[in-house]
Amino acid sequence: MKHHPILPKERILETALHLFHKQGYHATGINQIISDAGVAKASLYLHYKSKEELGIEYLNARQEIWFAQLKLFTDESKKPKKKILAAFDFLNFINEKESFRGCSFLNMLSEIQSEETRLLASIQNHKTQLREFFREILPEEKGEHTDIIYLLFESAMTESQLFKNQWPVEKAKQAVADLFKLKYIK
Amino acid sequence: MKHHPILPKERILETALHLFHKQGYHATGINQIISDAGVAKASLYLHYKSKEELGIEYLNARQEIWFAQLKLFTDESKKPKKKILAAFDFLNFINEKESFRGCSFLNMLSEIQSEETRLLASIQNHKTQLREFFREILPEEKGEHTDIIYLLFESAMTESQLFKNQWPVEKAKQAVADLFKLKYIK
DNA sequence: TGGTAAACGAACAGACTTGTCTATTTTATT
DNA sequence: AATAAAATAGACAAGTCTGTTCGTTTACCA
Numbered sequence: 382m383k384h385h386p387i388l389p390k391e392r393i394l395e396t397a398l399h400l401f402h403k404q405g406y407h408a409t410g411i412n413q414i415i416s417d418a419g420v421a422k423a424s425l426y427l428h429y430k431s432k433e434e435l436g437i438e439y440l441n442a443r444q445e446i447w448f449a450q451l452k453l454f455t456d457e458s459k460k461p462k463k464k465i466l467a468a469f470d471f472l473n474f475i476n477e478k479e480s481f482r483g484c485s486f487l488n489m490l491s492e493i494q495s496e497e498t499r500l501l502a503s504i505q506n507h508k509t510q511l512r513e514f515f516r517e518i519l520p521e522e523k524g525e526h527t528d529i530i531y532l533l534f535e536s537a538m539t540e541s542q543l544f545k546n547q548w549p550v551e552k553a554k555q556a557v558a559d560l561f562k563l564k565y566i567k
Numbered sequence: 568m569k570h571h572p573i574l575p576k577e578r579i580l581e582t583a584l585h586l587f588h589k590q591g592y593h594a595t596g597i598n599q600i601i602s603d604a605g606v607a608k609a610s611l612y613l614h615y616k617s618k619e620e621l622g623i624e625y626l627n628a629r630q631e632i633w634f635a636q637l638k639l640f641t642d643e644s645k646k647p648k649k650k651i652l653a654a655f656d657f658l659n660f661i662n663e664k665e666s667f668r669g670c671s672f673l674n675m676l677s678e679i680q681s682e683e684t685r686l687l688a689s690i691q692n693h694k695t696q697l698r699e700f701f702r703e704i705l706p707e708e709k710g711e712h713t714d715i716i717y718l719l720f721e722s723a724m725t726e727s728q729l730f731k732n733q734w735p736v737e738k739a740k741q742a743v744a745d746l747f748k749l750k751y752i753k
Numbered sequence: 754t755g756g757t758a759a760a761c762g763a764a765c766a767g768a769c770t771t772g773t774c775t776a777t778t779t780t781a782t783t
Numbered sequence: 784a785a786t787a788a789a790a791t792a793g794a795c796a797a798g799t800c801t802g803t804t805c806g807t808t809t810a811c812c813a
Contacts, residue, residue, distance in 0.1 A: 389790065405678055407593035411771060421791045426772065483677070490729055491669070491677035492591055508729055529742045532735065533715070536722035543676055543694055549718065556715045563749055575760065597801060607761045612802065 390428040392418040397439045398446075402485050406436060406492045433500065436489070440503040443485045448510070450475065461518045462561050465530060468515075469537065469554035476541050476550065483542030487535075508535075519566070526566050530557055576614040578604040583625045584632075588671050592622060592678045619686065622675070626689040629671045634696070636661065647704050648747050651716060654701075655723065655740035662727050662736065669728030673721075694721075705752070712752050716743055 387395070396418040400409040411432055415422050429435040454471040455464045482488075486504045493500050512531045516524050533553040540549035560566045573581070582604040586595040597618055601608050615621040640657040641650045668674075672690045679686045698717045702710050719739040726735035746752045 404680065405593075407591075407678065408680065410769075412769085421793090422772080423774080423792090424790055427789080432771065480681075487673075487725060487729070488677040491674040492593065494590065494594065495666075505730060508726075526742070526745075528735075528738045529719070532722040532726065532739055532742070533718055535726060536718040539673060539725060540694075540718065540721060543673070544691060549714075552714045553718055556712070556718070559712075559751065563751060565745065565749060565751075596799075598799085607763090608802080609762085609804080610760055613759075618801065 389418070389420045389424045393420055393425055393428060393435070394438060394442055397435055398442055401436070401439050402443070402479070402482055402488075406489055433497065437499055437503055440486065440489065440500070440507065444503075444507050444510075447485070447507075448514075451514075455518075461520070462558075464518050465515065465557060466554060468534060469550055469557070472534070472537055472541070472550045473547055476547060481542050481545045484535075484538045487539060526560075529560065530566065533557055575604070575606045575610045579606055579611055579614065579621070580624060580628055583621055584628055587622070587625050588629070588665070588668055588674075592675055619683065623685055623689055626672065626675065626686070626693065630689075630693050630696075633671070633693075634700075637700075641704075647706070648744075650704050651701065651743060652740060654720060655736055655743070658720070658723055658727070658736045659733055662733060667728050667731045670721075670724045673725060712746075715746065716752065719743060 393414065396414050397409075400414060400417065411422070411425065414435075415425050418425075425435075429438065451468060451471050454467045454474070457467055458464050486507050489500060490504050495501075511534075512528065515530045515534070516527050519527050533556055537550045537553035541547055557566070579600065582600050583595075586600060586603065597608070597611065600621075601611050604611075611621075615624065637654060637657050640653045640660070644650050644653055672693050675686060676690050681687075697720075698714065701716045701720070702713045705713050719742055723736045723739035727733055743752070
């Protein structure tokens with residue numbers, strides 16, 4: 382295409398990123414995606430063989446974008462404690478930016494059936510990486526209680542989506558800070 | 568009805584409780600509900616004016632059933648600490664029983680649009696009650712850190728659904744037990 | 754036993770779903 | 784300038800969705 386700065390395949394993915402996250406996977410139809418992307422239906426099925434395939438590409442793309450943004454926050458500091466607290470600031474930021482729509486992956490998880498193993502695998506993969514992200518920040522031999530950070534981080538995301546409010550992020554962040562002071566996390 | 572032990576209205580709700588929870592709200596159609604319930608479509612719309620209305624009744628019913636089961640576990644003990652740890656045993660139990668399908672309310676949350684305010688209100692109401700349930704177990708003047716229990720409880724539910732495994736429940740329970748020992752919670 | 758209400762099966766409306774196909778135009782490359 | 788690939792619009796298939804409206808049958812109660 383000459384007159385469009387972005388290729389159809391990329392426009393489709395951009396639109397899917399926006400609509401799947403905002404409206405949900407089931408609530409978003411192929412027809413809305415192609416009309417919003419300004420693309421022919423045949424073009425969508427040329428690049429993605431099914432809606433599920435597009436769903437998987439959506440999760441893969443989201444994984445990249447989400448982690449890149451998280452790292453913009455955590456890379457500001459060198460100390461483990463500061464890095465981890467910065468992760469909660471990121472949640473604060475993304476809640477504002479995306480109007481408390483919560484986690485793309487957990488939202489997808491609620492919608493899929495047990496047969497859709499490829500989607501589940503993408504979701505599990507993302508969360509495993511997040512869990513390891515926290516684990517790697519802390520000194521190896523002292524990481525026995527790092528999963529509590531992961532668990533508090535996850536509920537901060539879900540509960541702020543639920544209450545459309547930042548208080549769960551603030552509470553979780555404060556709790557993690559307290560656990561550092563108590564040396565439960567080191 | 569004479570030959571059916573349960574009334575149509577109740578059969579519809581029973582079926583909705585099962586299918587909405589197992590498959591999700593959008594993935595479950597009215598037609599499957601009426602055929603599984605063995606009820607005419609006209610009967611469904613006689614008792615419930617829309618699918619959304621049935622969805623609200625589903626959440627209301629789930630609220631009753633879920634809390635009743637939770638209390639079966641927590642009422643076994645009198646001490647606050649034991650009561651709270653028993654709540655995590657309940658999670659363990661319901662995960663087995665329902666094959667890691669997670670929280671009905673959070674699953675619904677992921678599916679609804681921001682316009683569906685009645686459904687959102689039902690979900691918020693349930694979670695507010697759960698939050699207060701934990702708060703009321705602990706002595707009034709010492710409840711400053713009880714929300715960490717709520718947050719860990721919530722992520723235990725979500726993460727065990729995600730990984731189809733009980734480890735998040737065990738980790739969260741252990742963390743809460745540790746926080747009691749550290750007197751972060753009293 | 755007659756009347757009222759509930760439940761029934763089944764058709765129907767109208768809009769929506771994913772996905773396929775065709776015939777045509779545009780774009781990029783050689 | 785010619786050729787091959789990409790993208791287009793739009794019709795179409797076959798099925799699903801929610802919700803309404805029939806006329807009929809069943810059940811309960813006075």
